[in-house]
Amino acid sequence: MNVELVHIHKSFGAVHANNDISISIKSGVIQGILGENGAGKSTLMKVLSGFIQADSGDILLDGKAVHIGTPSDAIKHGIGMLHQDPLDFPPMKIVDNMLIGHDGGLFPNRREVSKSLKELQAQFGFNLDPEAYVDGLTVGERQQLEILRLLWLGAQILILDEPTTGISASQKAKLFETLKKLAEQGMVIIFVSHKLEDVEGLCHKIAVFRQGSLVGEAAPPYNTDNLVEMMFGKVISLDEKTRLENCEPAVEVTNLSIEDNRIQIRNANLTVNCGEVIGLAGMEGSGQRQFLRTLAGLMRPVGGDLRLGGKRLTGKPYHSFQDAGISYVPASRMEEGLIPGLSITEHFILSEGQSGFFIDREKAVTISRERINTFNIKGEPVTRVEALSGGNQQRALLAMLRTPLRLLLLEHPTRGLDIESSIWIWSQLKDRCRQKTCIVFISADLEEVLHYSDRILVFYNGKVSQPLDAAATTVDQLGQLIGGKGF
């Protein structure tokens, strides 16, 4: 089946997630979709698979325009999507997972399903027991199950969203082999990824997305530098950067090992001098968030040591980290940073710490007014935080930070903000550095990482690079590392 997407537009509020995307894919082709987080890849795939509706534009299958309103419409047209997090039902058996989403009348025929499952498995050399429960499977096996399920439902177009995250190398090899075999049978495979080596190794064609637009297409043999440049835009010229005079090490991370159900980080090492800024780069989900949250005391490392100003903090509870002068500014401002329903003033009261039993409202409002002025927040002391714009919420979060701080941890400090707000926020952060606060921050914006960091750590699939000197690193080098080349 041939797929054509014509002039697709999709906006979420002010964000133009898909801006006039047209792409055509022929039967039997493995099409790679490459781009950084937020480039619009997943949005387009969700449009194609019926999870969301485009604002305008057409979907043509074999030249005929079709309307896809829901995921079940999509599967009726032969379009199946494999999500980054498997959409299955872990407490249920494999055979029941197959039956869910299948129109099979009142009484499902389990035996028949088991039989067709076995036949399908034989084609690809998978080995799943239909009677096994899904929660006992590895991520790779759950992926196999999902592929089998979609094929069984008659998928002719298979969309895979970041399928190589969280599976082992041998499972990846098997997945690629399967995808190649399916393409030979005439299926369309759409492979969405930010990993250069995966896309280069598998796809017959690559389309590169950046900031909601399709910026270019490439065919083999691929030129990695070209792809990186398309993904991240042109090489940017940097302004002169004022170096701070560094002093003695303030933060020491030795052989830190971190584990959660998604990622493993082994033996990370880092020494931060006071007043230094460390940027953490990498695709979302590469381990930088876990690393930052471990430094914040919100996650416990499984091994290694964490010291602040010589004092050991490993294994201590979160409030000891706070008392030691560490502050964490999360990316999800309304989920983890601010409390909807409370006013700006109430947030300052909460962050300030207690004095007495009763709150001195008058004093609190005075302090609040001062900070609203200093931090240039567009709001009143009584304004509830959910009524503020994103930039002003970020300013409010910074205004809540205590002084002095030894270590300030920030996740995407300027994400979603306009340029003016971003520059202002960094001027505030640089002020903190002059007061000897160390800053460690995550950003998906390579320019931001290169421009504001003194040194950079790159994360790729849980691996951590050696600290790079920001002044001696280019966007290209950074892009290659982020894509997993050179580890």
Place this chain on the structure above:
Amino acid sequence: MLNKSSAGFKFGFQILAIVAALIFTTVVMLLAKAPPLEAYKLIFTGSVGSIGKISDVIVAWIPLLLATSGLLLTFAAGLWNIGIEGQITLGAIFTTWALRLLQDTSMSPTLIILIGFLAGILGGMIWASLTGLLKIYGGVNEIFGGLGLNFVATALTIWLIFGPWKRPGVGSMSGTVPFDNLLWLPQVEGLRMSWWSLGIGLIGIAIVYLILQGTYFGLRLKAVGKNGRAAFVIGIPTGKYMMSAFFICGAFAGLAGATQVLAVYHRLIPAISSGYGFLGLMVAMLINYQALWAAPVALFFAALNIGSIQLPIVLKLDSTLSGVLQGALVLFVLMMDGVRRRLTAKKVK
């Protein structure tokens, strides 16, 4: 056209909700072939028709107000303390226990009553802390934990009444042996109400109002309730604050139970909580968790309860009719609030 975000618009919807609840209750009565106007009149005269009735309303108001007060704190912390019924019951059991232990000693009755109150508070706190521990350390949702503990509390009451604390001879559903008059909370001459318990109720809600409006503790509690994750990141020990909310609510519930024993029934009866815990949940929802409105709305609910007592005798209607009206009120107010939000949200777009 009215400004859709104005206070008047909001108020209009609340009036609409009350009207809808009245219509709904009227329809229910018509279906039951009962005369609605007469029923409403009976409820009215049955609650405020005489000094005696008014005093009865106040007797019902106090435990309801105490329960609502406690619930305002757990709701502030984002917790659904369904277990409040059991907490009231345990308060009553502990008070009865203390009185039974001390009634034959030479201790002064005033001191025994005081100890009775403290024991009730302790009982409620212990029962609430179980729900809290299950929630915070056991991962059991407080609704399930609380509900389970309610059943245990009821079973415990029945066992005590028919077992260890049974009346001489055979146990009876009418409860344990009544306490001596000396151990009753002093009542107003000729009426069932007591100034003392009225004072406790009013002081209780005042304290809760102060906690929620003016203290660090109250603000942090709200922060935990509105966004626990952010509250934790800001540095509030969320588990501790949830536990405190349970403790204080348990104390209020226990106090309500103690009042039921010391000022109303003067013994332990099977349904000692009289459903005031569940009713308190409804009051808290109806007033949208604003402490300022707790006293008047709880008073209104108490009046409905007392007013409907005559319904079975005069109209052969069940007294649960007041429950229909109370439930309908809560449902319609919540529903109208949802409708209003939808309307205003559309306008923003």
